[in-house]
Amino acid sequence: MSTEQPESAPKRHLPGHIVAALAQAGAASDSAGQSWEGRDLAGEGNPLHKFDKDDGLADAQVVQALLDLRSGEGSESSVHKALADARVFVAVIAQLGEESMTEHGFAADKEADMALVKIKAPDGRxxxxxxxxxxxxxxxxxxARPVAVYAPRAALSAVSEECQLLVLDPGSDYTFVLRRPGVWNLAKQIDWIPSxxxxxIANLVQEATTGFEQLKSVQLxxxxxxxxxxxQGNPVLGGGxxxxxxxxxxxxxxxxxxxxxxxxxxIHGRLAQNTEFAELVDSLEISLLSSST
Structure with a gap:
């Protein structure tokens, strides 16, 4: 995957909770010019109060769900369920919004925006x-600057940014990809069952395949x-x-x-026109098999 930073991309706005977090991160004073020194930032008045004592380490339930998946004892649904209550980090970078010239003729940043880092999958999504x-x-x-968010908030941001995939820990020893239906369900905070x-989905397929005598069955x-x-090249039964x-x-x-x-x-045409099928299935391939009997 490669990082995408199109020059002509339209300006997008970050969610308010991320904007608030960035406004307080790394500055010596708040937006009113009051020094942070000696102030208690805990409690409901702080937009980051849910992460006051965050150590920056991985959520234990997510770690265990990924370990179980890699060992063959877990499932993609279990990883999704662990993410539903987990804190993760999104990456944001400064992006030049407006440029001006100094009195000496040099270009200077007049205005900069903070933007979520997005990447492009091999299939273009x-x-x-x-x-x-x-x-x-x-x-x-x-x-990039890390910003702590709950995974459902990250999924919601992905949807608003027209991202169809969530890529968990790219570049690490194991990268897990959550596909579009899982991303949508995570954003809506409901359970996800892979297609x-x-x-x-099996019922929808059954309805679409009735009336063909030569068709013995359709298996999912x-x-x-x-x-x-x-x-290390070891196969994992999920996360693709x-x-x-x-x-x-x-x-x-x-x-x-x-x-x-x-x-x-x-049959494929019938399924393609079914809105429910289209929402529940991220991507499809078809195999034609012949029965021996």
């Missing part, structure tokens, strides 16, 4: 990187892009960017390839 620790964020982008395990399975690998869902069309013996493709195309 935008993604928001988030980090479990300050150390991992700074190792990935030395000029390949979702009974609602994880797509080739669900799995991922850690930095997609394709997410594999629909395996099983046809009766003797079905011609042309008939199978026509039926499959018709």
């Amino acid at each position: 935008m993604a928001l990187p988030v980090f479990t620790t300050v150390e991992r964020l700074q190792a990935w982008h030395s000029e 390949y395990l979702n009974q609602d 399975a994880p797509g080739r892009g669900v799995g991922s690998r850690d930095a 960017s997609g394709p997410e869902l594999n629909l395996q069309f099983v046809y009766t013996a003797g079905t011609s390839e042309n008939d199978a493709r026509q039926i499959t195309s018709t």
Whole structure:
């Protein structure tokens, strides 16, 4: 993945809680010019009061969920559930908003904005990187400033920034990607079931496949892009960017390839027009199989 910083990108506004956090970070005084020295910043009056004693380390539940996933004992849903209550860090950088010339003819920053760092996935979709620790964020982008937020807030920012993916700890020993339906559910603070395990999707597929005698069954399975690998190349059964869902069309013996493709195309068209299916499935691949009986 590569960092995207388009020159002509429209100006976007950060969420208010991030703006408030940045306004107080690193300055010797507040916006009214009052010194921070000797003041108690704890309590409800401080926008960062929920993170007053934050040590910058990873949330224990997220760490355990990722370890379980990598060992084969966990699931993508478990990681999503752990993130629902977790604090993470987003990366922000200063971006020149307006430039002026000094009296000596040199360009100077007249106005600068703070912008969320976004990255582009290999398939062209935008993604928001988030980090479990300050150390991992700074190792990935030395000029970025870490801002602590709850993961659902980060997901909400991703949606508002038109990012379809959340990328957890890019550049670390293991990077977990949360795909679009998971990002949306995290932003809405509701549980997420991956499409390949979702009974609602299985029911939608069943409805779309009725009336074809040559079609024996359609099976749901994880797509080739669900799995991922850690930095050492070890496979992990989750955390990939997609394709997410594999629909395996099983046809009766003797079905011609042309008939199978026509039926499959018709069913795919039905599913593509189904709004619920489109929202629950991030990305799709189709396999055509022939039954031996």
